[in-house]
Amino acid sequence: MQNDDASTGFVHDLQKKLLNDVIAAVESGDMSMSEMREAAKFILDKTKTIAEADVDAFLKELSDKWSVFKNTQVVEGGKAVEDKEKEVIDKLSAYIKDMDVNPATN
Amino acid sequence: MADTLREVAQEAVAKTERSTFDYKTDHGKQVAGALRAEADRDVFTTLQIAAGEQVSPAILRANVDVSIGILRADGSVDATGTGYAERLVRAKGAVDRAEKYFDDQVDFRDFLGTTEGKVVVESTGKFLLTHPALTEYFANITNTAQRENAAKLLAEQYLQDPFAREKVRQALLDSKLNKGEVGDDYSETEAKRAEMDAKSKELEATIRQLEAETKLLKSRRAEFDRTPDLRNPTRIGTEFTTIAGLQATIATQEGVVASKTSQIRTTQAAIAALRAQYSATDKSDTAARSSIQGDITTKNGEITLAQGDIDTAAQKIATEQKKIDAYTEDRKSYDDKIEALVQKIKSTKEDKQKMSDELRELTMRKTRLEAGKGRNEELAVAEIENIFKKGVEQELMDRLDRAKAAADKAMEESAANEKDIDEKQYLELRAKRHKTADGKIDGKAIKEDFAAMKKDSTEYHVIQDPADKNKVLIVEMPANGWPATGGPSGSEKYYLTGPEFAMLQMMNNTNEFGGGFMLGKLKDAEWMKQQSQDFASQVLREKMYASRGWLRRRQTGVKRLTSAEIVKIKNSTWGGQMLENALEANKTKAAELDKALGSELLTGPGSWREKLGKLSNKQIGLLVLLLGTSGALLAPALTFGALGSAGSALGTALGSSSTAGAIAGGGAGLVIGHAGRSRSA
Numbered sequence: 001m002q003n004d005d006a007s008t009g010f011v012h013d014l015q016k017k018l019l020n021d022v023i024a025a026v027e028s029g030d031m032s033m034s035e036m037r038e039a040a041k042f043i044l045d046k047t048k049t050i051a052e053a054d055v056d057a058f059l060k061e062l063s064d065k066w067s068v069f070k071n072t073q074v075v076e077g078g079k080a081v082e083d084k085e086k087e088v089i090d091k092l093s094a095y096i097k098d099m100d101v102n103p104a105t106n
Numbered sequence: 107m108a109d110t111l112r113e114v115a116q117e118a119v120a121k122t123e124r125s126t127f128d129y130k131t132d133h134g135k136q137v138a139g140a141l142r143a144e145a146d147r148d149v150f151t152t153l154q155i156a157a158g159e160q161v162s163p164a165i166l167r168a169n170v171d172v173s174i175g176i177l178r179a180d181g182s183v184d185a186t187g188t189g190y191a192e193r194l195v196r197a198k199g200a201v202d203r204a205e206k207y208f209d210d211q212v213d214f215r216d217f218l219g220t221t222e223g224k225v226v227v228e229s230t231g232k233f234l235l236t237h238p239a240l241t242e243y244f245a246n247i248t249n250t251a252q253r254e255n256a257a258k259l260l261a262e263q264y265l266q267d268p269f270a271r272e273k274v275r276q277a278l279l280d281s282k283l284n285k286g287e288v289g290d291d292y293s294e295t296e297a298k299r300a301e302m303d304a305k306s307k308e309l310e311a312t313i314r315q316l317e318a319e320t321k322l323l324k325s326r327r328a329e330f331d332r333t334p335d336l337r338n339p340t341r342i343g344t345e346f347t348t349i350a351g352l353q354a355t356i357a358t359q360e361g362v363v364a365s366k367t368s369q370i371r372t373t374q375a376a377i378a379a380l381r382a383q384y385s386a387t388d389k390s391d392t393a394a395r396s397s398i399q400g401d402i403t404t405k406n407g408e409i410t411l412a413q414g415d416i417d418t419a420a421q422k423i424a425t426e427q428k429k430i431d432a433y434t435e436d437r438k439s440y441d442d443k444i445e446a447l448v449q450k451i452k453s454t455k456e457d458k459q460k461m462s463d464e465l466r467e468l469t470m471r472k473t474r475l476e477a478g479k480g481r482n483e484e485l486a487v488a489e490i491e492n493i494f495k496k497g498v499e500q501e502l503m504d505r506l507d508r509a510k511a512a513a514d515k516a517m518e519e520s521a522a523n524e525k526d527i528d529e530k531q532y533l534e535l536r537a538k539r540h541k542t543a544d545g546k547i548d549g550k551a552i553k554e555d556f557a558a559m560k561k562d563s564t565e566y567h568v569i570q571d572p573a574d575k576n577k578v579l580i581v582e583m584p585a586n587g588w589p590a591t592g593g594p595s596g597s598e599k600y601y602l603t604g605p606e607f608a609m610l611q612m613m614n615n616t617n618e619f620g621g622g623f624m625l626g627k628l629k630d631a632e633w634m635k636q637q638s639q640d641f642a643s644q645v646l647r648e649k650m651y652a653s654r655g656w657l658r659r660r661q662t663g664v665k666r667l668t669s670a671e672i673v674k675i676k677n678s679t680w681g682g683q684m685l686e687n688a689l690e691a692n693k694t695k696a697a698e699l700d701k702a703l704g705s706e707l708l709t710g711p712g713s714w715r716e717k718l719g720k721l722s723n724k725q726i727g728l729l730v731l732l733l734g735t736s737g738a739l740l741a742p743a744l745t746f747g748a749l750g751s752a753g754s755a756l757g758t759a760l761g762s763s764s765t766a767g768a769i770a771g772g773g774a775g776l777v778i779g780h781a782g783r784s785r786s787a
Contacts, residue, residue, distance in 0.1 A: 016149045022156055023145065027138035033169075036137075040156035 077097040140164035231257035281472035359419035549662030557606035567594035605642035686714040
């Protein structure tokens with residue numbers, strides 16, 4: 001079964017990126033047909049129920065198995081850290097704004 | 107061997123992956139291109155395709171290219187790359203050409219003439235050799251070379267068969283070949299239904315047996331009742347009588363006990379009185395006291411005797427009671443057994459009911475699948491043609507050649523011997539009807555006559571053509587009948603069967619017969635019946651002869667007899683009668699025909715019509731071929747070779763156990779009856 005976020009959310013974007021890696025690897029001869037089948041099965045299996053927080057670990061496991069995903073792991077891994085930092089900053093910012101507007105509540 | 111093209115292709119790709127030969131560049135590009143095109147539509151589906159969970163025709167095609175490319179001519183795999191490029195080019199060409207053939211862009215003969223076509227035929231032959239449906243057939247051909255040759259010949263037929271063409275075409279795009287057929291479903295349902303039917307019958311037998319046991323036990327148990335048989339109320343149960351007797355004995359003995367006990371009590375009282383008397387008597391009166399003492403002793407003796415009687419009676423009571431207890435135990439045992447059997451019958455009946463429900467569903471399903479079965483039967487008839495083509499072909503074809511030559515000769519002789527000029531002309535016309543001016547098969551005339559012959563019986567308005575004395579005008583009755591006013595008069599209407607119409611049309615088209623002659627013959631019902639029957643046999647024979655092989659069909663344009671046409675012939679008045687008459691004339695060979703058909707119907711009870719009605723379309727098809735080849739469907743007074751090896755070969759080819767060698771030596775003149783029905787309306 002497809003993950004609920006697969007058609008529109010981050011899972012779709014993730015699957016698309018990984019599929020592009022697979023296609024490029026097959027085209028260049030870096031990935032055999034059997035490896036292609038195995039990797040695609042692995043991706044489908046793992047992304048069925050994956051949460052955003054687990055992406056980093058998943059990409060590491062994937063690139064450990066097949067080096068053709070190394071690039072995506074580095075790029076996506078960095079992005080996940082950035083996303084987390086941005087999320088924290090956004091929350092802090094909202095909190096400070098709320099303090100300014102409602103000083104009495106503190 | 108993997109049974110799908112997809113698996114074969116994947117297997118081939120996997121083998122080449124382990125080799126040192128770099129096949130990957132071209133193949134990888136093809137696969138990547140296919141995935142990229144798919145990814146533009148749907149990422150998830152593309153991943154499923156990459157995982158091998160869905161099929162992409164483009165990737166399958168790329169894999170097939172590799173699989174054919176790495177196969178050596180002997181079927182072994184070459185993953186080293188030697189000759190790979192050459193084979194790959196050839197493989198690609200083969201697939202391309204095959205696709206063109208399957209898309210009707212290339213004629214089969216042209217396709218077969220190419221190296222690629224031969225590769226496809228060879229591959230198809232290998233596929234057919236391992237097809238489960240043909241296992242039994244090929245198992246009968248023990249010689250390897252003969253088996254491979256038979257497979258190749260079958261492949262040629264198979265590739266030309268419309269159904270098979272479609273199947274192979276699909277196989278190039280998809281995987282499972284010949285899977286999920288209605289026929290498979292039908293066979294499975296029928297097998298399951300038959301199994302369940304047998305089990306249901308077993309349960310019925312069990313119920314019957316249990317009921318018989320219960321009945322027997324109940325009848326024995328009833329002997330414990332006063333009236334075991336309500337229909338005979340005066341009869342008393344055997345065990346009831348015995349128990350009643352025992353109870354009566356006990357009652358008697360109890361009476362003895364009571365009587366003796368009373369007697370003892372009285373005697374004891376008397377003894378007490380005597381003792382008192384003894385005490386009161388003066389001691390000196392020894393005589394009196396001695397007398398009293400004697401009386402006491404006598405009384406004590408009486409008590410001892412009475413007590414002995416009581417003991418004896420008590421023993422009898424105990425013995426008889428034991429017997430009664432044993433009978434009571436018996437009765438209870440019967441009751442328990444009966445109850446257990448009743449429960450078993452109940453549960454068995456419930457099981458049977460469930461089975462009946464399932465059986466009903468299976469029967470309904472089977473009925474629904476009957477509709478689809480027609481297609482399979484058509485396929486089966488096509489298969490007959492395939493079988494006809496190979497293995498047995500030469501013998502049968504030679505026989506058909508001889509039969510036709512003899513029939514032609516007989517017709518020519520018949521025409522030569524005829525005195526009546528018009529009859530003579532008619533017979534001459536018949537003799538040359540299906541030949542061209544240079545003596546070759548006239549496919550057009552055969553097709554025309556066969557098409558006319560297939561028409562349903564109906565009324566025609568036939569009158570002299572006022573513009574041409576050698577012609578009549580023929581108008582078929584409209585589907586909704588003749589108009590209420592202005593329709594043809596009664597004397598101008600004729601009810602004609604298909605063959606009668608075909609015969610009239612044939613005469614009319616020649617322009618060689620006077621209208622008067624034709625109108626006269628139309629009124630001669632006996633002549634019409636006889637001649638149309640002969641004509642039907644002739645057309646059928648000519649059609650079979652003209653369509654006997656692929657090349658002949660191509661030359662003459664005459665198609666093979668289809669299952670629908672066979673059914674039509676069987677169901678028509680004239681066709682059914684034609685087969686009946688041929689069987690009647692051939693009845694001494696019924697057992698041999700049965701062997702060839704794999705049936706026991708023809709030698710069984712009933713009329714020919716009933717027997718024909720029970721034969722399947724496939725069997726009818728075979729019967730037509732057998733009778734046609736043996737000459738039984740040919741014109742009167744002809745003699746032909748025996749059914750012999752033809753029946754045997756067909757029987758063997760169909761996987762029956764028939765050897766049918768005994769059919770040989772028949773060759774009697776087989777007279778076709780006059781089944782056509784003609785009457786002036």
